[in-house]
Amino acid sequence: MNAETFPGWSTDTLDDRIVNPHVYTEPGTLLADYATLRATDPVHWTEPKGYRPFWAITSHAEITAVSKSNTLFINRERTYLSPIEGENWVRSMTGDSHLFRTLVDLDDPDHRKLRQITHSWFQPGTVKKNLEPKVREIAREHIDMMRNKGETMDFVNEVALFYPLRVIMEILGVPREDEPLMLKLTQETFGALDPDVIARSQRITAGNNLWGSSGDPQVDLLALAQTFFQYFGKVIADRRANPRDDVATVIANGLIDGQPIPEREALSYYVITATAGHDTTSSSAAGGFLELARRPAELAKLQADPSLIPLFVEEAIRWTTPVKHFMRTATEDTELGGKQIRKGDGLCLFYLSGNRDELVFENPNEFIADRNPNPHVSFGHGVHLCLGMHLARLELKILFEELLPQIASLEVAGEPKLSVGNFVNGLKTLPVRVKWA
Template sequence: MPFPGFNSDTLDNSLVNPAAYADESIHDAYTRLRREDPVHWTEPTGFRPFWSITRHADIVAISKANDRFINRERTYISPIEAEEWVKQTTGDSHLFRTLVDLDDPIHMKLRRITHTWFMPQNLKKLEPQIAAIAKAHVDRMAALGGQCDFVNEVALWYPLRVIMMILGLPAADENRMLQMTQEIFGPQDPDVVARSRIITQGLSGATEGTGNPQVDIFALVQQFFQYFGEVLADRRASPRDDLATVIAQGTVDGEPIGLLEAISYYAIAVTAGHDTTSSTASGGLLALIQNPAELAKLKADPSLIPGAVEEMIRWATPVKHFMRTCTEDTVVGGKTIRKGDGVALFYWSGNRDEAVFEEPFRFRVDRPNNPQTAFGNGVHQCLGLHLARMEIRALFAELLPRLDEIELAGEPKLSVANFVSGLKAMPIRYRMR
């Protein structure tokens, strides 16, 4: 193991180091912590200290104890300098007030606005449209002549177009939306930022960047508010049959939701369903390429696709962590977490927990027991989990029967990010029908 001891700067700094997620060396730290110090007091350089929670059972227990572990104070691991900038800029600890940033009762009141819309019985009506979008992207893959970067030419665009469809947004705005989702919530990797700038180059209103990440993020946030402020006003004046209208027409305690809450709702709808689904689709395909016996098994028996999708979600775990703040002294794993202490729930570690998953570092499309925790647990469990599963199932149901051969055509690369991360490049060669 590369980490000599739990009091070393090396271990604590690795848990927040975006590069450790890009080369997957973070699993060395996770594995050792699960075995020897699963509730670990962590003091990384430049960050406020917190408890690292690495075991599946502890992650689930804390997630369900939403009265004793709240979201509002601290949502994700961020350097002290960045936290102070947000407070100075907004007067708050967050740029938005999304569902993941809030606690009950306001969290549940806002969540109820779209809860029914995201249920399987309502989403079923979208299956033909999602299947058509999946087919269009597999058709594009086939038209690329047997070689492409699956991330940047297929996986990145597929969930974005689903989101644009369910929100009722024009296709002409896709590039602008891509920049917002990639840069506001994923600015740690310069390659990801550069890619979005290339895509949006020359677009009216697109930001070109100043070289100062904080200034650039704030400019994008302002653009986000302007764009969705117009969407909000339009749907309140002229309701349509789309998710943007459901949000715009939402009420809390009999009153229309406020501007900040509405814009934040649009923010979480756009961002939470984009990178996460894209990363799962590309990470899942990479796992199949690297495990040809599993790919053959899945192609031979398409009934395994739902379970394979669950394994792809466990394997990729696009959201690597969320933070909570303790409201009263609580014992977890034999350690006393004090009131006011922050805790980081490391989902990728929980999804490799040897106590829960047999051979956790093996990718299995027919894994019989898979209580993956990538969507979270408790009242903050991902609102769009049924939609995400539907999208990934639709993509692989279309792709697998048409895929005769596939292999890597270069080195796949993971994004440099410790919050939401996944593949940023995956060159492949293939033969399709």
């Protein structure tokens, strides 16, 4: 199935707009619709064209409540917004509702057992002790490459895409020569509806780092999954024969109830680690950098007091909210926000809306580099709290600790553009001009 076969996207109604991947390139329109829902109907029965109906959850309080109620609202029935045609296609290919069987697609006890296998690897103390020196080395390497570009560059395509990719591939033990393939697969997983993103991934894989679109490329989603599985199938075989000190070895040799992880779950484990560990961090880095370019006073604030950088990291994650939603399904009749939810109803948690909730964040539509407190919902809550959040925070903190002292001035040098996508999206291009200190 090609991404192009999804139905035409409508903007006729609010219900249509909040699922339309193209509207996510126009955040003003989207944020206005979210604000309307938060003010008038934060638990909103939604009937967009081409989709199964669901409840749109847009307030911070209700998003948090659903996220923490992991037995009442489950993942496995419906994890992402997908047109009916897309849902039917996945079922015809796999026999269930998922192309992969990752941590975000599963519920307890399967989710808990799989998560426990790598849990210790991604805890704050382990991340800091084992990974900080290597992450700082990778950050410095990419900043040196930035400086070698001169004053004008595309921060997304020359830095933000490649820095977190190198970090996560280091953790997975993937050799550098395979990084272009991993970038291609990651970009096509989350950017399947954006021709520019696909063209970029194809150019990089071909050994050409130039940015640009060529025609109207398409993604064969089944072939994409098969390529992932073929690649990581070889990794599993290698790590079982030749174990190393990396996450790839932990997954390959992990046991559930005394037995090896089932093949589909093991392969999917690699996929979610490679993709989620790369694309979301890239989006936060680029989005945060753009806001510093637009706000010299906020940049100066961080340069004057680098101890504020962790607060800036949280604000960049809130502001960009790289993962825009997850779905849940009610397991029994219940009430939420004064609405009667029936067993089997789908609920969509719109995290970007929760992160702009006026009842929680003062001046939510302002980027404030040292915002504190900042109880954003970008990493979720409950048992599905993001496994890699401590690594993501460390990567972003180190990148900006190393980068900001070297900048004398920073400005936007062209039109930033967001990718098409209603699940994961972020900047696909960010031209900037940097005067180096």
